[in-house]
Amino acid sequence: MKETLEILKRNSLSITDSRKIILELFLKTEGALAHADIEKNTAVNFDRVTVYRTLQTFTENGIIHQIPTTDNTILYALCKDKCEAGHHHDEHVHFVCVNCEKTVCMDDVVVPQVKLPKGFVPLQSAMVVKGTCNDCKN
């Protein structure tokens, strides 16, 4: 995939199998991925450590971002245009479906500003909405 290489080059990262394959997995996945999802993926069979380090590298370079969860896992999702420019924001809403358990990024839904008590200075906001997704609304 051409886009994969472009992204890696743009971030001055060595082109390696694990990076290519894991990045492609993100590119063709709609929702967010947990570390376990990547390991489970049959086509990919890298060492756990490699997956951790790859995710860390991608996060540091603003290629993916982390999504907060309450179940003691970290989810990762691709950053869209804004992030890739280097200015790393993940200020869009994340949606977790209570039925199919998928997490998707709503890139078009911006996290609204809230008015904080005196003395609190906001730097970054994250928002996670739980509910029923598009595919499960029946």
Next chain:
Amino acid sequence: MKETLEILKRNSLSITDSRKIILELFLKTEGALAHADIEKNTAVNFDRVTVYRTLQTFTENGIIHQIPTTDNTILYALCKDKCEAGHHHDEHVHFVCVNCEKTVCMDDVVVPQVKLPKGFVPLQSAMVVKGTCNDCKN
């Protein structure tokens, strides 16, 4: 502490040492607590398993709620009046200080509604704001 017993009774929970002491810890703590914080607390020295099970019981009964994080831990904080009535919402904003690393509940700051794409039905929202807190603003 009288309030401790009231809360346990209201939820039809047996009065045990661990529940009393852990609940009191929440009542006298301003910010959120991680499992580790409770174990570290010198006055409390229960088995890890007991702490896990106590937190689980409290969560199920709407006494405390979980706060999503990106660092692979779960934070717990007391639910205020609204939750205790049985109708479990944790629809207030959580603030994480990037300096002192404390997490506090902003019970007065309500998570705003966002407009979701067609087909997505929201049930519950969580919002975490990172920044500098009241005590660290210097």
Next chain:
DNA sequence: TGGCTTTTGCAATATCGTTGCAACTTTCTT
């Protein structure tokens, strides 16, 4: 108080994430 129910703590196990190090790949230089 006595008996039933619930909770606790121990032990064992599973999962998750990190670090050091040697072997290997990629990239750079000429």
Next chain:
DNA sequence: AAGAAAGTTGCAACGATATTGCAAAAGCCA
């Protein structure tokens, strides 16, 4: 294109975190 330098991978070991079964202990109710 070949060798050197730099970066990456995989293994092994470790540490932290979380879960389950079961016997002992504590709480609850009559």
